[in-house]
Amino acid sequence: MPADPAAVPPSAPPDAPMFDPATWGLTERQAEIAATARHLGQTRFHPRAAEVDRAAQFPRQNFDDLHASRLLAICVPEDHGGLGADLKTYALAAAEVGRYCGATALTWNMHVCSCLWSGALADGLEMDAATRATHERRRARHYARIVEAGKIYAQPFSEGGAAAAGGAAFSTRAVRTEDGRWRVDGRKIFASLAGAADYYGVLCTETTPGGEGRRRDTLYLAVPGDAPGFSVTGEWDPLGMRGTVSRDLIFEAVEVDPEEELMPPGVYHQAAVRWPHMFMTLTPAYLGIAQAAHDFTVRYLRGELPGMPPVKRRMYPTKQLAVADLSIQLETAKALWFQVMGEAQADPGRESKLRAYACQHTVMETAARMTQLAIRTCGGQSMLKRFHLERLYRDARCGSLMLPWTAELCLDRLGREALYLPGESDE
Ligand SMILES: Cc1cc2nc3c(=O)[nH]c(=O)nc-3n(C[C@H](O)[C@H](O)[C@H](O)COP(=O)(O)OP(=O)(O)OC[C@H]3O[C@@H](n4cnc5c(N)ncnc54)[C@H](O)[C@@H]3O)c2cc1C
Numbered sequence: 001m002p003a004d005p006a007a008v009p010p011s012a013p014p015d016a017p018m019f020d021p022a023t024w025g026l027t028e029r030q031a032e033i034a035a036t037a038r039h040l041g042q043t044r045f046h047p048r049a050a051e052v053d054r055a056a057q058f059p060r061q062n063f064d065d066l067h068a069s070r071l072l073a074i075c076v077p078e079d080h081g082g083l084g085a086d087l088k089t090y091a092l093a094a095a096e097v098g099r100y101c102g103a104t105a106l107t108w109n110m111h112v113c114s115c116l117w118s119g120a121l122a123d124g125l126e127m128d129a130a131t132r133a134t135h136e137r138r139r140a141r142h143y144a145r146i147v148e149a150g151k152i153y154a155q156p157f158s159e160g161g162a163a164a165a166g167g168a169a170f171s172t173r174a175v176r177t178e179d180g181r182w183r184v185d186g187r188k189i190f191a192s193l194a195g196a197a198d199y200y201g202v203l204c205t206e207t208t209p210g211g212e213g214r215r216r217d218t219l220y221l222a223v224p225g226d227a228p229g230f231s232v233t234g235e236w237d238p239l240g241m242r243g244t245v246s247r248d249l250i251f252e253a254v255e256v257d258p259e260e261e262l263m264p265p266g267v268y269h270q271a272a273v274r275w276p277h278m279f280m281t282l283t284p285a286y287l288g289i290a291q292a293a294h295d296f297t298v299r300y301l302r303g304e305l306p307g308m309p310p311v312k313r314r315m316y317p318t319k320q321l322a323v324a325d326l327s328i329q330l331e332t333a334k335a336l337w338f339q340v341m342g343e344a345q346a347d348p349g350r351e352s353k354l355r356a357y358a359c360q361h362t363v364m365e366t367a368a369r370m371t372q373l374a375i376r377t378c379g380g381q382s383m384l385k386r387f388h389l390e391r392l393y394r395d396a397r398c399g400s401l402m403l404p405w406t407a408e409l410c411l412d413r414l415g416r417e418a419l420y421l422p423g424e425s426d427e
Contacts, residue, residue: 184202201220204221
C-alpha cells in the first residue's frame with residue numbers, strides 16, 4: 001500500500017490547533033494536552049492511518065505512543081498518577097487525534113470512558129462514605145494498570161437490543177456466586193478493541209439466578225481479556241472506522257472478582273440518569289474528521305497537497321462557494337460543541353440537556369455531510385485510496401449510528417422533550 005501522499009511528513013510545520021488557545025480561552029493545561037495530542041496525531045498517527053484502515057487492524061503502535069506520552073491516563077485523576085483531565089479537556093485532545101486517525105480517536109474514547117466515568121464523573125455522584133472508600137480502593141487498581149503498565153480498557157455495552165439505547169436492562173447478566181464473586185453470562189456486539197484490550201468494561205445487570213434484572217441494577221465490571229469463558233467472535237470488515245476492530249464478545253460463566261468493579265453497584269445507573277454528557281465522548285473523533293475534511297479541501301484547491309502537481313483550482317466560484325459552505329458547517333459545529341462540552345455536569349438544566357442532543361446530532365451529521373461535500377468539490381482524484389479524504393468519508397458515516405445517542409435517537413428525544421415537560425402527557 002503506497003503511503004498517503006497527503007500525510008504530513010515529520011519535517012512539515014505543525015498544524016494549527018483546532019481551537020486556538022487564546023481565541024477560545026483554553027486553560028494552559030488544556031492547550032498543552034491538546035498540543036501533545038495534535039503532535040502525536042500529525043507526526044505518528046496520520047502516517048499509519050492508511051494501513052490501519054486497509055488492514056482493519058487495531059492501531060497498537062498508536063496506543064504505545066499514547067502511553068509513552070501519558071495520554072492513555074488522560075482522565076486518570078492526578079493523585080493516581082494521571083493527567084486528571086475533565087471531559088472538556090479530554091474532548092479537546094481527542095478532537096485533535098480525530099483529525100489524523102478516526103479509529104485511534106474512537107478506540108481511545110472507549111478506553112478513556114473507563115477512567116472518566118470511574119474518576120471525575122463518579123466524584124460528583126452520591127455514594128456513602130463506605131462505598132466511596134471501596135470505590136477508591138478498587139479504582140486505584142485500574143488506574144495503576146493504566147499508568148504503570150499501559151493496560152487498555154474496552155467499553156462494550158451494545159447488545160443488539162434496546163439496552164444500549166437506554167430502553168431496557170442489559171441482557172448480559174451477573175449473578176453473585178457463593179464465594180462472593182460475579183458470574184457473567186451474555187454477549188456484546190460491536191465491541192471496539194475486541195481482542196486488543198486487556199480489560200473489557202462490561203455493562204451487565206445484577207440478577208438472582210433466573211430472576212429479572214432492572215436498569216438500576218446495572219453493574220460495570222472490568223473483565224480481564226484472558227478470563228476463562230471469555231471469547232471474541234465474528235468477522236470485522238466494515239465500511240469505516242475499520243481500525244476499531246469492533247467484533248462480538250461472548251461471556252460464558254466468566255467469574256469476575258468484585259475488586260474489578262469499575263463503579264459500585266447502582267452508580268452507573270445514577271450516572272446515566274444524572275450525567276447525560278457522559279454519552280458525548282464519541283463526538284470529538286467526528287469533529288476532528290470534519291476539521292480534516294475542511295483542511296484537505298482547502299489544501300487541495302490551493303494546490304498544496306504533497307505528492308500532487310501544484311495545480312490550483314481555487315479560482316472557480318463554485319469551489320469558493322463550496323469551501324464557504326464547509327467553513328460555515330465546521331464553525332457552527334465547533335461553536336456549539338465547545339459550548340456544550342463546557343456545560344457537562346451532574347444534573348444539567350433542561351435546556352442544557354436538549355442542547356447536548358442537538359450538539360451530538362450536529363457533530364455526527366455535519367462530519368458525514370462535510371466529507372461528502374469535500375469529495376464532490378475536490379473531484380474524482382480526491383476519492384482515490386491514495387488520499388485520506390475517502391477514508392474520512394467512510395469513517396464519518398459511522399458517527400450517526402453510534403448508540404446510545406444515534407442521530408435518530410437525538411431527534412427523537414429532542415423533539416419529545418422540547419414539547420413535553422417531565423411528567424406531561426396528552427391523556
Ligand atoms: C465503528 C463502530 C464502533 C463501535 N464500537 C462500540 C463499542 O466499543 N462499544 C459498544 O458498546 N458499541 C459500539 N458500537 C455499536 C454502536 O454503538 C451501536 O450499538 C451499533 O451501531 C448498533 O447497531 P444496530 O444495527 O444493532 O442498532 P439497532 O439497535 O438495531 O438500532 C438501529 C437504529 O435504530 C434506531 N433506534 C434504536 N433504538 C431505538 C429506539 N428505542 N427508538 C428509536 N430509534 C431507535 C437508532 O437510530 C439505531 O441507529 C460501535 C459501532 C460502530 C459503527
